[in-house]
Amino acid sequence: xxxxxxxxxxxxxxxxxxxxxxxxxxxxxxxxxxxxxxxxxxxxxxxxxxxxxxxxxxxxxxxxxxxxxxxxxxxxxxxxxxxxxxxxxxxxxxxxxxxxxxxxxxxxxxxxxxxxxxxxxxxxxxxxxxxxxxxxxxxxxxxxxxxxxxxxxxxxxxxxxxxxxxxxxxxxxxxxxxxxxxxxxxxxxxxxxxxxxxxxxxxxxxxxxxxxxxxxxxxxxxxxxxxxxxxxxxxxxxxxxxxxxxxxxxxxxxxxxxxxxxxxxxxxxxxxxxxxxxxxxxxxxxxxxxxxxxxxxxxxxxxxxxxxxxxxxxxxxxxxxxxxxxxxxxxxxxxxxxxxxxxxxxxxxxxxxxxxxxxxxxxxxxxxxxxxxxxxxxxxxxxxxxxxxxxxxxxxxxxxxxxxxxxxxxxxxxxxxxxxxxxxxxxxxxxxxxxxxxxxxxxxxxxxxxxxxxxxxxxxxxxxxxxxxxxxxxxxxxxxxxxxxxxxxxxxxxxxxxxxxxxxxxxxxxxxxxxxxxxxxxxxxxxxxxxxxxxxxxxxxxxxxxxxxxxxxxxxxxxxxxxxxxxxxxxxxxxxxxxxxxxxxxxxxxxxxxxxxxxxxxxxxxxxxxxxxxxxxxxxxxxxxxxxxxxxxxxxxxxxxxxxxxxxxxxxxxxxxxxxxx
Numbered sequence: 001x002x003x004x005x006x007x008x009x010x011x012x013x014x015x016x017x018x019x020x021x022x023x024x025x026x027x028x029x030x031x032x033x034x035x036x037x038x039x040x041x042x043x044x045x046x047x048x049x050x051x052x053x054x055x056x057x058x059x060x061x062x063x064x065x066x067x068x069x070x071x072x073x074x075x076x077x078x079x080x081x082x083x084x085x086x087x088x089x090x091x092x093x094x095x096x097x098x099x100x101x102x103x104x105x106x107x108x109x110x111x112x113x114x115x116x117x118x119x120x121x122x123x124x125x126x127x128x129x130x131x132x133x134x135x136x137x138x139x140x141x142x143x144x145x146x147x148x149x150x151x152x153x154x155x156x157x158x159x160x161x162x163x164x165x166x167x168x169x170x171x172x173x174x175x176x177x178x179x180x181x182x183x184x185x186x187x188x189x190x191x192x193x194x195x196x197x198x199x200x201x202x203x204x205x206x207x208x209x210x211x212x213x214x215x216x217x218x219x220x221x222x223x224x225x226x227x228x229x230x231x232x233x234x235x236x237x238x239x240x241x242x243x244x245x246x247x248x249x250x251x252x253x254x255x256x257x258x259x260x261x262x263x264x265x266x267x268x269x270x271x272x273x274x275x276x277x278x279x280x281x282x283x284x285x286x287x288x289x290x291x292x293x294x295x296x297x298x299x300x301x302x303x304x305x306x307x308x309x310x311x312x313x314x315x316x317x318x319x320x321x322x323x324x325x326x327x328x329x330x331x332x333x334x335x336x337x338x339x340x341x342x343x344x345x346x347x348x349x350x351x352x353x354x355x356x357x358x359x360x361x362x363x364x365x366x367x368x369x370x371x372x373x374x375x376x377x378x379x380x381x382x383x384x385x386x387x388x389x390x391x392x393x394x395x396x397x398x399x400x401x402x403x404x405x406x407x408x409x410x411x412x413x414x415x416x417x418x419x420x421x422x423x424x425x426x427x428x429x430x431x432x433x434x435x436x437x438x439x440x441x442x443x444x445x446x447x448x449x450x451x452x453x454x455x456x457x458x459x460x461x462x463x464x465x466x467x468x469x470x471x472x473x474x475x476x477x478x479x480x481x482x483x484x485x486x487x488x489x490x491x492x493x494x495x496x497x498x499x500x501x502x503x504x505x506x507x508x509x510x511x512x513x514x515x516x517x518x519x520x521x522x523x524x525x526x527x528x529x530x531x532x533x534x535x536x537x538x539x540x541x542x543x544x545x546x547x548x549x550x551x552x553x554x555x556x557x558x559x560x561x562x563x564x565x566x567x568x569x570x571x572x573x574x575x576x577x578x579x580x581x582x583x584x585x586x587x588x589x590x591x592x593x594x595x596x597x598x599x600x601x602x603x604x605x606x607x608x609x610x611x612x613x614x615x616x617x618x619x620x621x622x623x624x625x626x627x628x629x630x631x632x633x634x635x636x637x638x639x640x641x642x643x644x645x646x647x648x649x650x651x652x653x654x655x656x657x658x659x660x661x662x
Contacts, residue, residue, distance in 0.1 A: 023285075026266070032075065037220060043062075046150075061125070074092070081299040130423075156184075191264060346366075348533075359499070360522060363506065364391075367433075367506070378398070418451070422450060434459075436462065438478040461518075467632070545600055558622055
């Protein structure tokens, strides 16, 4: 074979995708066929990465926001030389393969973020670019640009229809993320057909209004035009760039190109044969000639890129040892020495001082204590900073060039906020926290779910946790939200009952590395609870005995948050053999060993009452058919909190009545 042309290189992507989808009898061949030329130019001429070390810190980040076209990315990774052998492509969409239906960051080497829910990958890309900006501001020095990488994101019409794309694009323009380049696959086709009936936005004008540089009318099947567009994007670093690529979905297919029929179904054997003939691809299924493979391999170039960077970093380390050590620590996800001891001391002091404050204020106090120890802690709020109490004395806006910038004013953009936080966590070097009212976690829910699915070390702060917020009424009073968030696998929810439990919750969220935490705080003041040192230690286990009976308890009261104080008052009135269990995190408690769980909730004690100002049914798993729940079975109302709690049955007498009824 002669030296392969650029079209030959792109066709290798097309036919690996076509063959894998056909073998699986499932998938989306149209997008990889349509975007293959764009991906070929980007990966062979611009994308800086190392297949031999997918986690090289200064690599460019590549995001496939239209993740249904996952075979495009798998073909790229395979051809470039990542640990993704051909057998994995032949196993596309099969159980336990490294090529699942949508890209998943913990399944496949070289995948930066899990994509599929349209628009979120684009928001993740904004987060990656923000991470690069913040790290560069803090650590780069003249002659030592040790943090210097780009973020590339491919996205389709569907991504741009999703509201999250508007939220994220607006922020990227405001922040001037000049190392972010987005490619719009403008093919006018979605699952339902031609988009002229539902997507007629002037997308280039929209992005220009957001503060982006826009390169219009690029032929997405002409390598020279694509390369010129990327060169334009890289000529300046003052704003992000959108490259508008006119493409044909299913490019090369004689009967399905430009049609929705190529979007989400195999082409079929007959159409594949016609496509091979049309594109001059005479090779068999999954057959890529060696000259094309050789031209694609990025292992040698990638190793060279990393070696050059390592030499630069070695020089930086010699000249700026403290900064280099801090960056290395952060990039490895390690907490600074002394953090655990400082956290222990702070929690012990809180227990001794015994403040009666709202847990949202206790949260702010914890941030004030922990943030000076953790330069990786980057926070933000969706236009509620002064209600969520997420600001601290050292907060500095990321919209500035300050090397210590660490606070994000997201505006009213809960969904993009959470997706950007996910990306900050996945990028490395950050522990992000974001915040809004608990009721508005609904706006962000899919991104919270993605946090858990991706094992992202993100902290989601939610305040105004119940009917206790009062006069704003049922539109702002969360009822089902805690149960809903608890049902997300790998998502830890904490609802602390006082300042001590709030600090423990923050510490647990900071120290957790394999998933997100949702920290849920009150608007109203919460009474401090007395504890022994052993009880303080047991808070971290998610649930513990706060008040015990003299012997085997007759009844167990289980509560969280503001209702723990109610349980304690009810126990005092009940007298006798009553145990009170504070359970700030059911998720963490459920992970404890059976012996510990039995010590807190012995199976023999079947008379149990759960108390929480949220959906009652969630607690049935702890109280069983013989128990009772003092909770919500409907929405709240608009009134002062002191009126609402008794109206909805959150009183000592109601808890006592429930216990006595057992």
